[in-house]
Amino acid sequence: MLAKYVPILNWGRRYSRDKFGRDFLAAVIVTIMLIPQSLAYALLAGLPPEVGLYASILPLVAYAIFGSSTSLAVGPVAVVSLMTAAAIGRIAQEGSADYASGAIVLALLSGGILALMGLFRLGFIANFLSHPVISGFITASGLIIATSQVGGLLGISSTGHAMPELVGSLTENLGQFNPYTFVVGAASLAALIWVRLGMKRALAALGLSPVAATFAVRSAPVIVVLLAIAASAVFDLGAKGVALVGNVPQGIPVLSMPTLELDVIGALIVPALIISIVGFVESISVAQTLAAKKRERIDPDQELLGLGAANIASAIGSGFPVTGGFARSVVNHDAGAATPAAGMFTAVGIAIATLLLTPFLALLPKATLAATIVVAVLALVDFSILARAWAYSRADFLAVATTLAGTLVIGVEAGISLGVVASLVVFFYRSSRPHMAIVGRVPGTEHFRNIDRHDVRTDPHILALRVDESLYFANARYLEERIAGEISARPEITEVILMCPAINAIDMSALESLEAINIRLTEQGIGLNLSEVKGPVMDRLKRTDFLNHLNGKVFLSHHDAVAALSANRGP
Amino acid sequence: MLAKYVPILNWGRRYSRDKFGRDFLAAVIVTIMLIPQSLAYALLAGLPPEVGLYASILPLVAYAIFGSSTSLAVGPVAVVSLMTAAAIGRIAQEGSADYASGAIVLALLSGGILALMGLFRLGFIANFLSHPVISGFITASGLIIATSQVGGLLGISSTGHAMPELVGSLTENLGQFNPYTFVVGAASLAALIWVRLGMKRALAALGLSPVAATFAVRSAPVIVVLLAIAASAVFDLGAKGVALVGNVPQGIPVLSMPTLELDVIGALIVPALIISIVGFVESISVAQTLAAKKRERIDPDQELLGLGAANIASAIGSGFPVTGGFARSVVNHDAGAATPAAGMFTAVGIAIATLLLTPFLALLPKATLAATIVVAVLALVDFSILARAWAYSRADFLAVATTLAGTLVIGVEAGISLGVVASLVVFFYRSSRPHMAIVGRVPGTEHFRNIDRHDVRTDPHILALRVDESLYFANARYLEERIAGEISARPEITEVILMCPAINAIDMSALESLEAINIRLTEQGIGLNLSEVKGPVMDRLKRTDFLNHLNGKVFLSHHDAVAALSANRGP
Known part of the structure; x- marks a missing residue:
């Protein structure tokens, strides 16, 4: 009975040395990939970078216990981080104690909502998000995130989580342009783009084996981070006005329960619901695609429980909302992860990194993290959905365009809500005149x-x-x-x-x-x-x-x- | 082309002496029926009684020009009046100038929304209100309205547009009980109930012809009002603490356009939308039922235009939101109305009554109007829908019960919104697992x-x-x-x-x-x-x-x- 809700009781019993070997290798690769991403996404969420590391430890352990996918790699992801920033930005100033505790409350609410949806088998609610709405939303979010990082790459500050305010504040602050920051940002960006597009071929040309080349490509972002830290130390970039991460508390945070205030809950409950559903939809589609490759089956209600547990764990570990990431789940799967234990080992890897890495983080230029984000999110932007929707049906096009425009112009929550309303209205319009x-x-x-x-x-x-x-x-x-x-x-x-x-x-x-x-x-x-x-x-x-x-x-x-x-x- | 949107250009051309005779007779009967109702519903909406008369003049003319039903009798109705009170009560104090102008703005917004829905053929939006939701809403509204009039019948004051506040304030103010008011209220109520249930049979037993008996029954409420005014004068009820209507301005109001302020519009636009849709759904189903009896067809988009014009006209004539009333449309149809001109003649009748009647209204006890409302709305209450929905499908029952409970406990807008959400969720739940x-x-x-x-x-x-x-x-x-x-x-x-x-x-x-x-x-x-x-x-x-x-x-x-x-x- 209990095993029905706690999959680890099933696969844990059949765990073997062979599976351990595969999970361990996958965990090493995912850990290396996750370190720069988790730092960057915390920054995107308006939080100190180390919070990204915190959100990559306990949530992974919780998902390994309650989740049903053998491939999914949970942690901070770009779109959910943007939504987190938009939600908390409305109730607290970035950098304040209220902001950090807002993130924790948001993770807790989101985890609670996901777990309840799982227990009451309400996964069908996610069906309200039609594919056109999700596509439009993800593309718009990618654009907003990329734009929000332009300031970080140029050394100018920007505010806002939708295009008008972002572009306005960037234009206004153009005078803050810092050439050193620009060099660091441009160099990081160029390096990361080369890693994505050219490095594998170059290594193959040098005679490296495909396996080694793949591993090298996946560790490259961490190398870029280390190089940026080194450059920061050698050239004393901080003194030249380049924004650095700065001192971060060393060690793993003490477990905590956030204090829950009614007005904060009231302000965050709707964003938490939207974040939960978007995160779930993103996560389940990766999980199902990867499960099909192994001819396994994903139970959506169990996935809700797994992601719910992960977010509650994130709150307890002073993190912020998390979900299954697309790129890193694919890497996890390709690296041979055999069971959710790979996630546990990744958590151990991140915990070790948190203990060892934090002293060096102080010198890391934020521009390098901005470059990491830009490279990651540009893969999300896909305008072809507009053309495909137009060709297929005007109704679906209307849903995509409404979501895209609403998200860009008004913001993430309004955009996705308008998209859902548009797709419902279109659906009822069509079915109100049946053939x-x-x-x-x-x-x-x-x-x-x-x-x-x-x-x-x-x-x-x-x-x-x-x-x-x-x-x-x-x-x-x-x-x-x-x-x-x-x-x-x-x-x-x-x-x-x-x-x-x-x-x-x-x-x-x-x-x-x-x-x-x-x-x-x-x-x-x-x-x-x-x-x-x-x-x-x-x-x-x-x-x-x-x-x-x-x-x-x-x-x-x-x-x-x-x-x-x-x-x-x-x- | 124009005639497509202005039906009077069609039927007006074929108007005949025979049709005039039928329309005129129907108008006389509807006028007599409408006078006490319009006074009472204005009171229910929290407005001075004469506003009910204002809302029964221009809107009827406008509907006669733009409407497509030959039977529909437009004017103030109970449920829409309750919704009006709930909407304006949130932005202004009852009795204040802001309250009266709020009612006008609400009518204008509602008329604009209806007309736009008609022009853009958006009538399908009304389909979001499923039958279980409407049934639950109407029953709950009837209960709330009846409860809200208990105070008027006993001479105690009450506030609120949902059960908890209403019952609370009634209990609190029990000490205000006035025996004279109670006698007037109880006598009016008894008389009106006898009119409904026993009068026709009694007249038939006295040998009156069915036609004469029917006419007598329909004029009886006006007689009750006149008797109450007479009693009020003879016994000087005002001095004994019985609440009277009091002095009302004589004559027909000067045409006016409300001043539109953005914050008022912002506060009233959603209520206006809900009122528009509820009013439309109520009106169209009466219109369709009566049209079928004549083997005529109702064009829903034209009906939207007609009701939109009626509400815009109501705003211009210092009224409040109106729609097609069930009981009086049936009376209009039974009395032989042949064209929308019957509505125009009714408007003339009400205008004459407004000029002649207002001096006498000062002495009318409000308890008599409360009794008029109670008798009218108890016909709306129908709990059997709960049993029928339960027997038919749990999903439909959930929609009825949610709407009923939400409306009673929270209020009209929240109740109907919850009902719509519940029916959508239930619908998607069922269709998310197709056979x-x-x-x-x-x-x-x-x-x-x-x-x-x-x-x-x-x-x-x-x-x-x-x-x-x-x-x-x-x-x-x-x-x-x-x-x-x-x-x-x-x-x-x-x-x-x-x-x-x-x-x-x-x-x-x-x-x-x-x-x-x-x-x-x-x-x-x-x-x-x-x-x-x-x-x-x-x-x-x-x-x-x-x-x-x-x-x-x-x-x-x-x-x-x-x-x-x-x-x-x-x-």
Whole structure:
């Protein structure tokens, strides 16, 4: 029973030396990759860099216990860090004690929400985020994040978490431009871009084995950080106005529980919900893609529990909201991670790094971390989604464009909320006018087809309408209107037959509409009949009075209905 | 072209003496019915009673020009008046000048929203209000309104627009109980209830013709008002502490345009939207029911224009939000109204009454108006919807119960919003797990049926999955999970066939899911095939790259698919 919610009890029992070897190797590689990223994303979230390290220790252990993916690497990620900054920025000044405790509360709320969603199997809520909305949101977030780091690369300060304020503050502060910072930033950026695009080929040309080359590429960002620290020390960059990380407390933070104040919770609960869902959606799609490669299955509800536990652990360890990262999960998988234990070993690696690395961090130029962020997030920006959505359907395009524009111009929470509203409105608009066809008999057969597409026979006294969708609140009223319209246009109609083979469900709104239609038709002396009603729909109708009031009949086949109702009137 | 948006240009041209006679008679009856109601509903909205008369003049003229129903009687109605009080109560003190101008702004905003919805054909937005939500909301509103009038019947004051505050303030002020007020209130209530339940039979027993009896019943509430005024004068009730309407300005108000302030608009725009939609939904369902009796058709978009014009006119005439009333529209229809001109004649009747009646209103006890409201709204309360929803489906019950409880406990706007959210969540919950069946061949045929229900043959290497719903963002991820689950459970699978005859549409989220499934299956060496894809769905898929990437084939019939894929593997 307990093992159902705690996967480690299953895989832990079958753990082997072979798996340990694979997990350990993967953990080494992920640790090296995670160090600069975690520092940078903490900075992006408006927090001191070491908080990024804190958020990469306990959350990984918690996910290893409760998570179901054998490949997912949890920790700080770019988009969630931006959302964290936007959320806490509204209640506290960056750098203040309230800001740091706000981050902890946000992680705790987010963890609580995720865990509750998992326990109550509410993962379907994530379905409200349609793919176009997520795509538009991620692209806009990438652009905002990249822009927010431009200041860091040039030595000028900027504020804001949406384009207008960001660009405005950058323009205003152009005078702060620092050539030394620019050199460090540009050099870091160039180095990291080369690492991404050219290094592997260059090493292969030098005769390095693919495995060694891959490992070298993955450790390169850490080397860039170390080189930047060295350059900072040698050239005394701090004295030349280059912003450095500065002194950070050494060691691992004492475990803590944040003090919860009602007004802080009130201000952060909605952002926490949005962060939870965005983080979950991002994480689950990576986890599912990687699980498929191993022919494994991801349980979304268990993933919610795993990510919930990770975020609660992040709060306890003085961190900030975390989720499964795309790039590092792929690296984890490619490096051969066999079980969630790889995450535990990564946590140990980061803990060791935290103990050893912090003394050197003081000299690290922030511009190098900004370069790390820019390189990571540019992979998120994908404008092709606009073109693809436009080509596929205007409705999906509207959802992408609304989300993209809303996020860029207003901000992350407003953008994604507008996107969700737009996709819901578009969905209801489309399904509020379901496809319906007036049908007639194909001569010489018992088949009935759309009169607009086929050469068929109809009886002028019978309105035979096939409804090609389930009936529910969004389209029930349209059915009323459609029937009223046909009846008022054709006074000769004496019988209506609704042909129902495509109706998978009828909700209560639709039932009330059918009852209203029945009453109105009765008053007009017109019969209402149903044909080819599916079994489950019929079962549900039988639980109501509707069939007793129905002024016509329910026919098994549409052919029977037409035959009976035509015959009724006589020759 | 113009006539399309201004129906009066159509029916006006065919107006006849016969129609005039019918419209005039209906107008007389509706006028008599509307006088006490309009006074009472203004009081319910927290406004001076004469404002109810103002809101029953210009709006009726505007609706007669732009509306499409020949039976609808527009004016103040109970639920919208309660919502008006709740909305304005948040920004101004009852009785203040800001309160009165708030009502005007609310009518203007509401009219603007309705007219825009009509012009841009956005009537489908009303579909978000499912029938269970409306039923729960109306019942809860009726209870709140009745409770809010208890104070008026007993002579004690009360505040609030939701149960906790209302009941609390009533209990607190019990000491204000006034026996004279109680006598007036109880007598009015008894008289009005007898009018509803017993008067017609009593008159028939006295030998009155049914037509005369009906007319008498409909004028009776005005008689009750006149008797109350007489009693008030004779017994000098005002001196005995009975609350009277008091002096009201005589005459019809000068036309005015409200001054629009941004913060007032900001505070009232969301309530105005909710009021617009609730008013529209209430109005359109009455209009449709009555139109069906005449075999006429209501154009919802034109109705939006008509109600929008009515509310803008209400603002210009110093009124408050109005909509089509249920009871008085039925009376209008039964009395034989033939065209919207009946509304114009009613407006003239109310204007005359406003000029003649106002001097007498000063003496009218408010308790009589409270009794009028109580009798009108108790017809709205219908708890049977809870039982019917429970019997029909738990999902619909959840929507009713959420709306009912939310409205009673928190208030009208929160209640209906919670109801909408609940019905959306329930809808997405249900459609996030669409019905899917693994199918096999019925022996000796080319038919494929659900393996759980029929004795069918399957090929262990083929996963044949029939999806019984359109694929879109709410269920796309579930399809991914379902296929991943089957694949991981049955390692012998080498081909997947999605049988698609019930899929009416595939949105972009679902397309991305299909692409993800295709990529994952390709990596596992498993083929992905489609069968029996509908024409329109196929057309849309052809506009994308998907079919080029698909690692399997699209088959016209499922039988062909199984035959080809079984044969492929050889014997």
